[in-house]
Amino acid sequence: MQKKSTLRLFLALSLALFQANAYAQVSTLPAQEAYVDINSNGVNLPISLSKMGKGVRSIEYTLTQGGKVIATKTINIPAQSMTSSGQSAVNVLIPPYNDTTVDELSLNIIKVNGQPTNMKEPYTTIIRKTLSQYATRKVVVEDYTAMWCGWCPRGLAMLSYLTRQHPNDFIGIAIHGSSDPLMCRDYSDMTSRISGYPTITFDRSVDSKDYSGENTFNSERRQGADMDVSVSAVWDRQKRNISITTKTTFRTRPYRNTYALAYVLTADGLQSRSYYQKNYFSGNRQYSGYTNELNYFVNAPSTISNFKFDHTAISALGITSGINGSISQIVVDKPQTHTASFDNISQYRVIQDKSKLHVVVLVLNTSTGKIVNADQCEISDHTPSGIESAPTTDEVVEVARYNISGALLDKPVKGLNIVKYSDGRIVKEIVK
Template sequence: MKKLYFLATAFYLTGFMNANSFNQKPITSKPAADNDIQVVSGKINKFLVAGSETAIRLTIKNVGTNNITSVEFNWNDGTGDHKEKITAYLNVGQQREITHPILTSYTDIASKNITLTITKVNDNADSNPADNNLTVTTSVVSQFLPKKVVFEEGTGTWCGWCPRGMVALDKVNEDYPNDQISIAVHNGDPMVLAAYNAGAAFAGYPGMNVDRELKGVDVSPNSIGNHVATRKLIAAPAKLSGEYSIINNQLTANVAAQFFIVNNNVNYRLAAVVVEDEVQGTASGYRQSNYYAGGGNGPMGGFENLPATVPANQMIYNHVGRALLGGYAGQTGSIPTSVTDEQIVNYTFSYTVPAAYNQEKLSTVLLLLDATDGTILNAVKLDKTALAVNNIKPNAANITLYPNPAKSDFNLKLAADGTYNVVIFDVSGKMVKNYGVVKSNSKTINLPINLTPGKYFVNISQDGNSITKDLLVK
């Protein structure tokens, strides 16, 4: 009996073990913890002034299973490696930005492609080096060009918090009148410009984009000036200039961009924004909702003393974006793909001004855009050409133009010798000839024409004062 018992027991145990072995998943060993950094993005100033220094930054993420305490960061612009060990604490899944301690500096006016690489993690090789590098590009500018900072503020008369944006723009225009340009982008009211809203894509109202690079910025009268103080120091690749005229509701803007970089692969565009100040209306859509009424939400530039719905006849709206010339993304083909140092690119925008707009309160803003990321590289408010007498000095008032009609040339008879700016426009307001600065001799200036027959306007200016004379060319 004992023998049979032992045999049965052995058979049972053997069957139990075999059954469990049959159903059990294969045993696998746990992989060893690894060091794996992923390079997320790199940053360097788009434009560097020749001889200046700037830092290179890299955003990295720990996608391995080890916590990270250090990385080796290398940059190479084709002239050699710049490897540095950087203390960087990243738990698994954590992301952070690091800065290379060796600054870049160049004296040659050229574009630079710089490869950024994480070469070691925790003093060891990265387990997946395929995602450890990227390339950033910068261009060296031959001279520093102060940048105009552009504020695009999302607003609407229905928005009770939007008085804060109006007060902020008034504040920055008072504190920095020459360093920034403000544009109010209306939504959901009679001043709406649908294409502008679609392009700006404000997440809320009031909203603010700065140079189309900083998105969703807080609209605060107390902090808006900080953006000007820092961003006006950013180098720009080109100096913008130009002028516009309005004749018979036709706005013509003749603009120019003078570049101070050398780059054979740019993706830049020009755009112009028509802006109107002192906009008023009597319809209910011009009434402003005001959550600052009564002062419960603090002072806000006087809106605390106004009712919760400010009547239309008490509201004046400034900086109103009225038209996008070239579209929100800029005019395709307005800038060549290759530019060189001191190259000047000219372009002309045209726009028919609606009769409801006050032409005397319009202005035109020229933008230089980077079409690759949509950012504004520089901007300027264009000068308006007076095709009528404007603040005439005694000398200018006594200018005589002859012969008239003229064929090949004409003369300007002046009251006194001096230097004058002379420009000719056609009847549409387009500049057809710019003589630049000319100097008189014996109180006379002789100028060639070389224009097709027709009527033109000759604008003569001196020291900010001008007069326009009719000219018939036969």
């Protein structure tokens, strides 16, 4: 009898000791980011409890900054919110700092189910970015594609779907690979880094493996941004060159200025009898129902002739790591302006309709290589300033364009065009 009592006491003490130390060696989470408006009460940051294991019914945590506790709270976790594998998450309120800057908080879980954890390290660290106001975040997808690639319609469909669903928050760029008629040479360095086609990358951060991209888009957009960015572009009088102006306004003061701008010229509606798209989705009903855009390829032939390509990268500036000096000294809420240009547009023979061109600006974090924000615009027509010099006599420009029947054209049209230049030359030009 005495042995049984001793055994019960031993088991009870062992259980108590286990409960007191069960979470002492819990592995930690990677650092999290939180964007907080300085004028708000704070923002709820979802924190996964997957590292805590099963059976968690409550936690008590502290938030510390520089070793000083700034918040303590107990959160009860309903049993129904815990999955069978022990997955759950809680919202931790992150208050703003008293200045628009970036600092680091530690989230320490000090009790689980009322028992001390004795954890030696923070469960996770939180990079808190206190903003003067929330910045608008736009998500970029770079789709590395090719006409000869039969699985590449997945990326083409995704770009079209996300453009339709999120026209104001999404920017798609289709980069055609080597030996492709629509290849963008300025992207050659980036193209050399991919492992195959298609490669579909969100913000140079996450490779997408699904068919709509909706979940990845939402996840990227929720991450927020340190800055607002807007771009505008205008043609010169002859529509030969494009002048670009970008305004970037930071809403917080980062640790370091590791940012730079890059630019991409894209075209929609590129179509030719020599263009085609290989399509391995043809007739594969298992891919039906994801999006209307992918359904098109399921119902299309295995080789789509005269295919129309959108979002196509034509030229780029600073596309690998940004343009040096394009982001100057950062002052919160003070807009800074950068100018650039795409020149001699006629060199890009694949352009068919200048009204279907767009300019994209990318904000790159040069430390991580990620795209952290972006904007896109159409190109406005040239507006005379009222004080404008006449064209120089040595500048050769197109003065008229006719079709084979002699009718005057206002833009290039498919087929044979007859072009008259200011130096008197008349040239026959075939537009595909």
